[in-house]
Amino acid sequence: MIEKFNTLKLSDNHYLQIxxxxxxxxxxxxxxxxxxxxxxxxxxxxKxxxxxxxxxxxxxxxxxxxxQSACELSVATYFCEKEDFKVEVKVNPENKKDIDVQFKSHGFTYNVEVKCATFEDKEKVQKSDYYKYLSSGRFDNMIGVMGFISNSIDEGSTNKGEPLKPHKILKNMDNNLKDFLESAHQKFNPDxxxxxxxxxLVGCDDPADMQSWxxxxxxxQGLFTKDSFQSKDKYSNVDMVLFTNLxxxxxxxNKKKIENSWNLVQTLNLSFVSPYRKKDKxxxxxxxxxxxxNYNDQIAQFEVPGNAPYHVKEIVRITYFVREFLEQKQGIYLFEKNMTGTVE
Known part of the structure; x- marks a missing residue:
C-alpha cells in the first residue's frame, strides 16, 4: 500500500500528505x-x-x-473482523440509500450509520475574543438571559475603565443531531x-463537546425526552445513538498529541438507547x-467534585470524568496522549 501511496501527487494541505x-x-x-x-x-x-x-x-x-470519511474508516477498521462484515449496505427496501457498516454478532445484525458534524461556525466564534454563551438544552428566553448577563458585564467593565467585548451565543448543534437521526431513520429498515x-454513531470533538451532544x-426539549423539539416518529427507526470522540x-x-485515530480501540464511547425505538431489542x-x-457505567458512577448544585455538575460530568478519573487516576488518555509517561 505504501508503494501505491508514494505514486500519488496530493495537495500540500491533504491530511495524509502532511x-x-x-x-x-x-x-x-x-x-x-x-x-x-x-x-x-x-x-x-x-476503490x-x-x-x-x-x-x-x-x-x-x-x-x-x-x-467524515476518516470517521467511517475508523469504524470500519474496528468492526471489519466481525462476522458478515459489509460496507455500503442497503437495508431499507423502501429506498436505495445505504448505511456505512453492517456486521453480525451472536445472532444479532448491527447496522451502523456514521455521521460527523462540521464545527466551522462554532470554531469561528470560539477562537474570537468574545464573551460566549451556550445553553444546556433549549429554553425560550436565551436572548433575554444573555442580555441581562451581558449588561451586567458591560457595566462592570465600564466602571473599571476596561474595553467592552462583543457577546455571542455559541451555536447549539441539536439541529445537526436531529438531521442525523432523521437521515439514519430513512436508511434503516422500518420493519x-x-x-x-x-x-x-456520531463523531464528536473534545469532552465538553461530547457533553453538549x-x-x-x-x-x-432534548430529542430523547418527552418534550423533544422534533416529532419522535421521524427517528423511530434508530434504536441507539453512540457518541465517540472520532x-x-x-x-x-498535527496540532495535537494524538494516537490511534483510525480505530475505536482507544476512544471515549457513550451509547444511549432511544426511548422511541419501535421494538425493545x-x-x-x-x-x-x-x-x-463503553464508558456509560463508569461515568454514571463518577462523582463530580465540589459543592455545585446537581444540575451544574451534570453539565460538566464528562469533562471531569475524563480529566480526573480516566487521565489522572487511571492513566487512560483517550484524547491527547500523556507526554510525561506518568499518571498525574
Whole structure:
C-alpha cells in the first residue's frame, strides 16, 4: 500500500500528505487501517474508499469531507473482523440509500450509520475574543438571559475603565443531531425485527463537546425526552445513538498529541438507547455493549467534585470524568496522549 501511496501527487494541505511529510504516526496508522479493511471489502468498495473518500485521486482537498470519511474508516477498521462484515449496505427496501457498516454478532445484525458534524461556525466564534454563551438544552428566553448577563458585564467593565467585548451565543448543534437521526431513520429498515439493531454513531470533538451532544438528547426539549423539539416518529427507526470522540481524533491531528485515530480501540464511547425505538431489542442492545469499550457505567458512577448544585455538575460530568478519573487516576488518555509517561 505504501508503494501505491508514494505514486500519488496530493495537495500540500491533504491530511495524509502532511502526516507523511512530517513523520506523524497518523500516516502509519492510516496505512495499517486501510491495509486491514482492504481484506474485507470488495475491490469496487475499496476503490471508492481510496480514490473518493480518502481523496487520494482528487486534485483539491476537502477537509470536512475527509474527516467524515476518516470517521467511517475508523469504524470500519474496528468492526471489519466481525462476522458478515459489509460496507455500503442497503437495508431499507423502501429506498436505495445505504448505511456505512453492517456486521453480525451472536445472532444479532448491527447496522451502523456514521455521521460527523462540521464545527466551522462554532470554531469561528470560539477562537474570537468574545464573551460566549451556550445553553444546556433549549429554553425560550436565551436572548433575554444573555442580555441581562451581558449588561451586567458591560457595566462592570465600564466602571473599571476596561474595553467592552462583543457577546455571542455559541451555536447549539441539536439541529445537526436531529438531521442525523432523521437521515439514519430513512436508511434503516422500518420493519427490522428484534435481532436487527440500528445504530447512529456520531463523531464528536473534545469532552465538553461530547457533553453538549448528550445534552441534545436529554437536556430541556432534548430529542430523547418527552418534550423533544422534533416529532419522535421521524427517528423511530434508530434504536441507539453512540457518541465517540472520532472528530477530535482526526481534526487538526498535527496540532495535537494524538494516537490511534483510525480505530475505536482507544476512544471515549457513550451509547444511549432511544426511548422511541419501535421494538425493545434489549438482548441485541446488551450484546452490542460487549462488542466495544463503553464508558456509560463508569461515568454514571463518577462523582463530580465540589459543592455545585446537581444540575451544574451534570453539565460538566464528562469533562471531569475524563480529566480526573480516566487521565489522572487511571492513566487512560483517550484524547491527547500523556507526554510525561506518568499518571498525574
Amino acid at each position: 502526516a507523511k511529510d512530517s513523520g506523524n504516526n497518523y500516516f502509519d496508522e492510516f496505512m495499517e487501517s486501510v491495509s486491514k479493511v482492504k481484506n474485507y471489502m470488495s475491490s469496487k468498495d475499496f 471508492i474508499l481510496w480514490d473518493d473518500k480518502m481523496q487520494l485521486n482528487k486534485a483539491k482537498f476537502d477537509e470536512k469531507a475527509f474527516i 427490522s425485527d428484534e435481532n436487527e439493531i440500528n445504530i447512529l 448528550v445534552g441534545y438528547l436529554y437536556a430541556s 472528530y477530535f481524533k482526526h481534526k487538526d491531528f 434489549k438482548a441485541g442492545i446488551l450484546n452490542f455493549r460487549s462488542e466495544m469499550n
